[in-house]
Amino acid sequence: MNLWRLERLRLLRTPRWVALLASYLVFGVGMPLLTRYQQALFRNLGGEVRVIAPEPTPTRSIAAYLSNAMQVGLLVSVLVAAGSLAFDAKPELAAFLRTRSTSMWRLLLPKYATSAVAVAAAYLAGLATAWIGTVALIGSTPLATVPVGGGYGALYLGFAIAVLALAAGLARSVIGAGGIALAVLIAMPIVGQVLPWLEPWLPSTLVGAPTAIADGASAGSFLRAAGVTAVAVPTVLWAAVRLLARREV
Amino acid sequence: MALIQTSSLRKTYGATVALDDVDLRVEAGSIYGLVGPNGAGKSTLIGILGGLRRASSGEVRVDVDRRRMAVMPDTPLFDPWLTAREVVDLARAMVDPVLSEEEVERSLALVGLADVAGRRVGGFSRGMLQRLGIAATIVARPELLVLDEPAAALDPLGRYEVLELVRRLSRQGTVLFSSHILADVQRVCDTVGVLREGRLLYQGPLEALLTERTRPAYLVRVRPPIEPVAEALASQAWARTVEDAGHGVLRVEVSSVPDAERGIAAVLARTDARLVSVEPEAADLESVFLELTT
Numbered sequence: 001m002n003l004w005r006l007e008r009l010r011l012l013r014t015p016r017w018v019a020l021l022a023s024y025l026v027f028g029v030g031m032p033l034l035t036r037y038q039q040a041l042f043r044n045l046g047g048e049v050r051v052i053a054p055e056p057t058p059t060r061s062i063a064a065y066l067s068n069a070m071q072v073g074l075l076v077s078v079l080v081a082a083g084s085l086a087f088d089a090k091p092e093l094a095a096f097l098r099t100r101s102t103s104m105w106r107l108l109l110p111k112y113a114t115s116a117v118a119v120a121a122a123y124l125a126g127l128a129t130a131w132i133g134t135v136a137l138i139g140s141t142p143l144a145t146v147p148v149g150g151g152y153g154a155l156y157l158g159f160a161i162a163v164l165a166l167a168a169g170l171a172r173s174v175i176g177a178g179g180i181a182l183a184v185l186i187a188m189p190i191v192g193q194v195l196p197w198l199e200p201w202l203p204s205t206l207v208g209a210p211t212a213i214a215d216g217a218s219a220g221s222f223l224r225a226a227g228v229t230a231v232a233v234p235t236v237l238w239a240a241v242r243l244l245a246r247r248e249v
Numbered sequence: 250m251a252l253i254q255t256s257s258l259r260k261t262y263g264a265t266v267a268l269d270d271v272d273l274r275v276e277a278g279s280i281y282g283l284v285g286p287n288g289a290g291k292s293t294l295i296g297i298l299g300g301l302r303r304a305s306s307g308e309v310r311v312d313v314d315r316r317r318m319a320v321m322p323d324t325p326l327f328d329p330w331l332t333a334r335e336v337v338d339l340a341r342a343m344v345d346p347v348l349s350e351e352e353v354e355r356s357l358a359l360v361g362l363a364d365v366a367g368r369r370v371g372g373f374s375r376g377m378l379q380r381l382g383i384a385a386t387i388v389a390r391p392e393l394l395v396l397d398e399p400a401a402a403l404d405p406l407g408r409y410e411v412l413e414l415v416r417r418l419s420r421q422g423t424v425l426f427s428s429h430i431l432a433d434v435q436r437v438c439d440t441v442g443v444l445r446e447g448r449l450l451y452q453g454p455l456e457a458l459l460t461e462r463t464r465p466a467y468l469v470r471v472r473p474p475i476e477p478v479a480e481a482l483a484s485q486a487w488a489r490t491v492e493d494a495g496h497g498v499l500r501v502e503v504s505s506v507p508d509a510e511r512g513i514a515a516v517l518a519r520t521d522a523r524l525v526s527v528e529p530e531a532a533d534l535e536s537v538f539l540e541l542t543t
Contacts, residue, residue, distance in 0.1 A: 002339070002342045002346070003342075006331075009330065009331065010328065013330040014330055090326055092322050092326035093327065094320040095320070096326070096327065098300070098301060099299050099301065099320040100340060101343060102343050160302075202287035202323045248301065248303060249302070
């Protein structure tokens with residue numbers, strides 16, 4: 001038994017892994033279907049009102065997956081990961097871990113890495129499912145959408161979980177830490193809209209990478225945001241360690 | 250040699266003073282009982298010693314490797330989906346990964362949880378969690394054991410067993426434990442510290458506290474009528490007070506033990522009393538504690 005196994009067991013022995021996987025797979029399966037049959041659904045609604053649905057395209061299908069996965073999926077991911085990262089929420093549990101660990105890095109790293117990998121894996125499983133559904137029901141889309149576009153998306157999720165770790169250093173409770181993290185993640189694309197010159201550098205830009213790549217964009221156009229994110233993750237984790245180490249239980 | 254030493258230790262939470270000028274000294278090999286009413290600052294002091302809280306001012310010196318010191322909170326809690334064995338094994342792996350896994354089974358057996366080692370702790374009672382907390386604390390054979398109210402949640406038998414365990418553990422190291430159950434402290438500790446409102450009112454050998462702080466008294470039990478005996482005892486120069494303690498017992502507080510030892514028998518003989526028993530009143534920590542803290 002060690003801290004890495006503890007985090008694996010936390011995922012596997014509780015409904016956390018089901019919630020995580022379901023929150024992405026539901027949209028991976030559902031969005032290509034909805035995009036493909038949206039026009040037929042609206043046609044069959046009947047009544048006086050005529051609803052015009054857009055033509056189903058591979059890009060729309062992938063974008064529909066991302067839109068939902070990065071809202072509902074991200075919310076579920078943050079709450080699931082907060083259950084592990086906000087370990088000071090229960091002082092007795094925190095005392096067990098803190099009095100036995102020689103460093104906060106040793107304590108935080110398994111929690112962060114396991115959560116980030118689990119969230120990224122669920123997201124990629126959903127994206128791969130959405131890509132397969134899109135190709136089967138709507139039409140071909142570049143294969144790079146999944147490994148390259150998905151890689152960028154997974155990197156963003158790794159950043160999101162690092163922000164959550166930092167939030168856990170600011171708030172003790174699961175809800176408090178999750179709330180702070182979500183507020184930061186929601187604010188980031190708004191900052192990108194207010195300051196357009198900053199947008200290509202923001203981690204939140206990576207969210208749209210699979211759609212853009214499916215639409216023919218170059219994978220290299222996201223390198224600036226990926227670079228910033230790759231630097232931001234260890235920096236944010238370092239700040240989280242500092243905050244958590246200073247906290248009294 | 251002092252294993253734990255604090256000097257002028259102070260801890261405040263805003264305007265509230267939790268610890269005030271505490272000079273704690275725990276000698277190596279001792280069983281130190283930290284007693285005090287709820288809110289006296291015991292958990293705060295233990296939290297500072299365990300590195301969970303920071304002192305506002307003063308010094309803390311713990312002369313033992315951090316990994317050789319184990320701290321148990323007053324209400325241990327664990328992830329409910331872990332088994333008892335996994336909890337103790339995690340504690341072992343975190344403190345000393347090279348330590349044999351047999352230590353896990355030894356610790357579980359010591360606290361009487363060997364039979365439920367494979368059960369998830371989510372269904373454990375408060376007492377079982379307390380025992381599991383102790384098993385997780387002792388698994389790496391710590392040199393210094395700091396226990397916050399280790400027997401508080403246990404039934405009388407459980408308390409007895411835990412206290413006996415604490416006594417046995419003290420043979421391999423030093424134990425500091427806090428309690429508001431004075432009988433527990435009196436049963437196992439050799440040194441005591443009395444804390445009230447953040448101040449250490451007394452610190453020293455338990456025996457010295459009991460003898461220094463209590464007035465010598467005798468319990469004299471006679472058959473009725475007891476009034477003539479009470480009057481005769483009260484007239485003695487060495488008798489400070491004589492009280493009817495009920496059930497035919499007279500409590501005689503004395504100013505001189507040698508005079509009382511010689512005089513009680515003579516008084517009883519003079520009054521032709523039918524004697525049942527005479528015994529010195531045992532000094533107990535509770536009365537000393539009340540005297541110190543009220």
